[in-house]
Amino acid sequence: MHLRPELLPPRIPAARLAELAAAITAVEDRLEHGEDATFLIEAFNADTGNNYDEYDFRGYHSTQTLEEFAYEAAWPSYPKIPDITRDELVEIAERIVAVDPDTDFYVHLFETNTVRPAAVSVFYHPPAHLTDASVTELVDFILSYRPIAL
Known part of the structure; x- marks a missing residue:
């Protein structure tokens, strides 16, 4: 993509x-x-x-x-993209796990455009039930996170 x-x-x-x-x-x-x-x-x-x-x-x-x-x-300090899509996040995640030459930028971009704290860490340390999950499944897991309103 x-x-x-x-x-x-x-x-x-x-x-x-x-x-x-x-x-x-x-x-x-x-x-x-x-x-x-x-x-x-x-x-x-x-x-x-x-x-x-x-x-x-x-x-x-x-x-x-x-x-x-x-x-x-x-780099842009916080590159927030309001209309970023799930498919774009999956492609960014694929580039992160493939250790693209611009991985640091993609990590920064992914973290800025998802709400889960330390979202990228899920790719390297997934929960036990997702140890064999695809990148797409991990992105869906990350996107399912909802912060708790205090």
């Missing part, structure tokens, strides 16, 4: 990635020298629409490269 453009990972121009990488490096440099980087972090968040904090800039090295962090920051 082909996904519509708003469900595909954004193609970020190299110049934009370089600009974000430079901004990340500037924050890191300030933090490494014990200087306040609050205004740089706030400017970065305003530019990218994200909500990173000092911890994110200090700790990203343990899970990703500078280029990956810049790419992640360039």
Whole structure:
């Protein structure tokens, strides 16, 4: 199935990635020298629409490269698609479990467009009655979740 453009990972121009990488490096440099980087972090968040904090800039090295962090920051922060369909969610889930090169984006997209907490974890740790379920069955299980109103 082909996904519509708003469900595909954004193609970020190299110049934009370089600009974000430079901004990340500037924050890191300030933090490494014990200087306040609050205004740089706030400017970065305003530019990218994200909500990173000092911890994110200090700790990203343990899970990703500078280029990956810049790419992640360039994504839409919460890509909520109001008319997303079940079939589209199944295709996104298929790409997640197939470890598509853009898996991180698809995980972000899937989590944003479903209400079940930690929905993607169901693909890796399904409930006992769904251990042999297909991706489609797992998506249906995820979509059946209804939050409890308090």
